[in-house]
Amino acid sequence: MYILGATAVSQDGLCFPGHPRAMSEKDLPSLEERAKIVKSQGALAINQIHHPGAFALKQYSRMDPLAPSAERANEILKQLNQFNNPVKEFTDERIKELINDFAKATELSIKAGFDGIELHAANKYLFQQFYSPSFNKRTDDWGGSDEKRMNFALKVVDACCEIREKCKRPDFIIGYRLTAEEELLLKSQFNIYTCHNYIISEKLEEVKELELKELKLYMMKFKEKLLLLVSEV
Numbered sequence: 001m002y003i004l005g006a007t008a009v010s011q012d013g014l015c016f017p018g019h020p021r022a023m024s025e026k027d028l029p030s031l032e033e034r035a036k037i038v039k040s041q042g043a044l045a046i047n048q049i050h051h052p053g054a055f056a057l058k059q060y061s062r063m064d065p066l067a068p069s070a071e072r073a074n075e076i077l078k079q080l081n082q083f084n085n086p087v088k089e090f091t092d093e094r095i096k097e098l099i100n101d102f103a104k105a106t107e108l109s110i111k112a113g114f115d116g117i118e119l120h121a122a123n124k125y126l127f128q129q130f131y132s133p134s135f136n137k138r139t140d141d142w143g144g145s146d147e148k149r150m151n152f153a154l155k156v157v158d159a160c161c162e163i164r165e166k167c168k169r170p171d172f173i174i175g176y177r178l179t180a181e182e183e184l185l186l187k188s189q190f191n192i193y194t195c196h197n198y199i200i201s202e203k204l205e206e207v208k209e210l211e212l213k214e215l216k217l218y219m220m221k222f223k224e225k226l227l228l229l230v231s232e233v
Ligand SMILES: Cc1cc2nc3c(=O)[nH]c(=O)nc-3n(C[C@H](O)[C@H](O)[C@H](O)COP(=O)(O)O)c2cc1C
Pocket: 004, 005, 006, 048, 120, 122, 123, 177, 192, 193, 194, 195
């Protein structure tokens, strides 16, 4: 299995030079080429789909970065010495569109011949900005409690699964890259190079040892949800 690098699902999520995209039909030729290169070497091709939230860069997106909580995101970016343009807050409407953007990227990946997608929910990007109590200070449907901070991720997973069903591709893999770096975020000592990523089924015991209530709850939820998906396949 070969998981390709972070691929943008929307214009407001561009943050790398030459950032690969899965945003519209126009992106199909390049997606097809990437899938073909991997598959021609005998590996399963997995497209990692991604949105950086506050870490989007205006020089690529041509717009101000967006995050679940603007004020907190600006503080964190300044702490990290990564503040470029003031971050604005996602509206409820844009959050709902974003869920569709992930669904659309999943559909494009299926059309392009990938064997699966992976949601990039590690390395402080958008998913983490939603589930992190340090990043997410919202008080609407998308924040304010453990359950609500998970809402975004769970809705995206559901939307991707619906696409898989619509395309009649029960074999299509839907992965989720978790992170256990939350401890660092809570202490506001963020350092992406010290993060560790856990495969839910195998490393849950290690997460338990960290005694991070928030993270444990989140991972348990996902384990439950993803095991359900696996048993459905
Ligand atoms: C230049 C660079 C690019 C990266 N690109 C991705 C990526 O596209 N997708 C991803 O999941 N992680 C990406 N990462 C994160 C790494 O996969 C990994 O989480 C990080 O380097 C920490 O792990 P390590 O301690 O084993 O290096 C990238 C890291 C670096 C340094």
